[in-house]
Amino acid sequence: MENECFVPAEPTACIDERQFSIMTTGKNKSRIHCADDSLAGAVSQRACVYSGARVVLNPVTDAVHLVHGPIGCAAYTWDIRGSLSSGPEMFRQSFSTDLKERDVVFGGEKKLVACIDEVVEKYHPPAIFVYATCVVGLIGDDIVAVCKEASERHGIDVIPVESSGFISGNKIVGYRAAGEALLKLIRPEEGETVEKTRKLNFLGEYNLGGEKWLVERYLAEMGVEINVAFTGDSTVAALKKAPGACLNLVQCSGSMHWVAMSLEKEYGIPYIDVNFFGAENTAESLRKIARFYGDEEIVRRTEALIEREMERVRPVIAKYRAKLAGKRAAIYVGGAFKALAIIRQLQELGMEVMFTGTQTGKPEDYEQIGNIVSEGTVVIDDANPAEIEKFLLEKNVDMMAGGVKERFLAHKLGVGFVDHNHDRKDGLAGFDGAIRFASEVYATTCSPVWERVKKNPFEEAEG
């Protein structure tokens, strides 16, 4: 079966049906089912297709993101991803068709048309992404046709994003829908071509906490220029120049591999995988890029940069390592790509990873995770809070890296927490990010507050 990679060595599950979603690494390789749908009745941490599509496209800063659906789907995604922009702030406004009962009964197409017209009149955006939510999928509005007509009427790109969520709870389907929308946006008009350059595209970079800018600075020092990022701090005009790049960097495997492959097929742009989480990963990635350009000067500058930065990072990591060595960590993040990177960083800090999981991992990812963690580590797919609670306690975890849904549970369990998701406010990428991450892990793991938790005089008094 495609979705299986390991067999459970020792069923650690809380729910029978979920035993194949959890494994403990050990001598006999077990298999994990990952793309399984969440159970009915689960307190799932998973999001939806629309949410997957939205997080990928949201950082297109000058586009209008119009959510076709009832109000909530738009309200909850209003500027929730901390992508930064160096210019336009259009993407931080929330547009919703605010569907009402009569729209659900008679169809919402007319309203969508009216909303598009209104938005164009008020803001003159260069492009509008129109997101389909579940309800729209159910009532069968033809958003593709509406968008096509609107494009012609207004002479701008009005791009449908087919992200009806109920098709699957898996965000990856949403990433794909976003990818398709992006490809549509950048495809040159018949007869037009985009001039080729020596610049590169940076796929899967969303400029959270200014991370794109950070990597951009490293690249500039090496003598390499970013054409456009998909999609952090991007504009519609910049994205349309994407076919002119000579190389694609792919950072987030979950969301952008398919786009990279399509770009290769359509425009002959090769791609390489990079990973800027952690100093070692950053150095490796920069070297890879330098090798691709094959220019001696670039290689020389790259080595100089890495040497200088590593010298800066090393003592800091060593300092924190002294305090964190032996502490126990847990990870629960969206994609396996990130989980792997965080495991590596925590290990560099001398910490032990007791428990790791993702929302959308693929079998290969889980196999890779299984290879780098030590024996006895719990690996889990689509963990629910009961499972997270169980393993945090059982494994006596000191610190967890995850997203907002895990934060307060971890806190209540007396576990420190670092946000490695949309709510992170400072960049965690590159050399600077490695330092920042180490300091955040230290700050939360060794916070003085835990002393007060442990030493509760009232309880001692009660004996």
Next chain:
Amino acid sequence: MLDCTPKEPLQKDAHTIGKINPIKTCQPVGAMYAALGIHGCLPHSHGSQGCCSYHRMALSRHFHEPAMASTSSFTEGASVFGGAANLKTAIKNVFAIYNPEIIAVHTTCLSETIGDDIPTIIKQSEVPEGRYVIHANTPSYHGSHITGFSNMCKGIVSYLAESNGSEKKERANIFPGFVNPGDMREIKRIVTEMGVPSIMYPDTTGVMDSPMRDTYEMYPRGGATIEDIKDSGNSKMTLSLGAWSSDEAAATLQSKCGVPGVPLRIPIGVKATDDLIMAVKEGFGVDVPESLEVERGQVVDTLIDVHYQYEGKKVAVFGDPDIMVPLAEFLITMGMIPKYVVTGTPGNKFEKTVNGMLEEAGIEESRVRAEGDLFDLHQWIKEEPVDLLIGNTHGKYIARAEDIPLVRVGFPVFDRAVHPLMPIVGYKGCLRLIEMISNVLLERRDRDSLDEDYELIL
């Protein structure tokens, strides 16, 4: 450049078609919050998991607490064959795994559009002895999160409250409305201070403001117990706080168990707090204790002492109707001018109520809107600016674009902490509001003043 509205004010009045920067969200999040106010309750979202994740996330971000809720996890099958099978399996699984005392099911747009018949499905489900499953329909293409809160409150009453027919007990039911646990705690304190026993529900104290304990409890110790909720049918009266969030539930309890409901405002400001206290006094024939008189006296004293710090300033307020109405009233008491008052929740009643208050106060040229959004509000501010903005986190874009101080009140507040524990209701809440408002105005004054105008004593 965080302008959410074109630089030049549009000639045409605000838009009417969709929403740009809404002041409302969807029903289920309100229903989920209400359900969390029952002890041992796991809210259940009947729809796809995406919605449920969003609602939990919104509550977690505001309250800084885990917000537990399960989902029917719809996939394509459910949309074709209906969600009955999903819900039945979900109910079975939830009791088996999470072991709540009660499951409170709310619908989503998805299950509403499909048309699942929840009561029938619940009847056909396996519910263990002594456990409960209740429900509320919460279609988001109607109303707002406040409607959802109200619907779940009504659901709680219809499923659980009972009257044993004997004489009513000297006890008040309190329906607090969609407010923070800090507010609920304060309202209970006031009524207790008057010597009247009470049952509050929903009651999220001890749930969404739960303390750190030795061991984590999935169902924290707070919340109204099922036993109390049942017995609320035998109370003497219901203090129904907030027309939009509580009145329907109170009316249901009145017709079901014959407990008369007293419609009141959420006690924000002196007048609304006075009204609550008078209702308790009259309803139960008790005296107002000295302690509350002192509290009131302190508020009035403070208002007299510092009124020059804010009097005459123009304010734009936006948020949920049950908070906006008494808040606008308090601003009038403070001598401020509620220039713009906007809610995202639909209903003409809002405009009528607020306009009536403004008229009575002789305030002209204010603008009031129900079912508005922040696009409208920003347009108005561009046309004629204000000195202060009061509302939820989403106001921060306007605050920055127009350089207006923002006092955070309402839901959601995602960018500050501690607020869910601190009341804005009661006399204590008056003091807190006065402090927050005058602090931001004075800080602004300090910041803007030239060296020669910079004063030590204000």
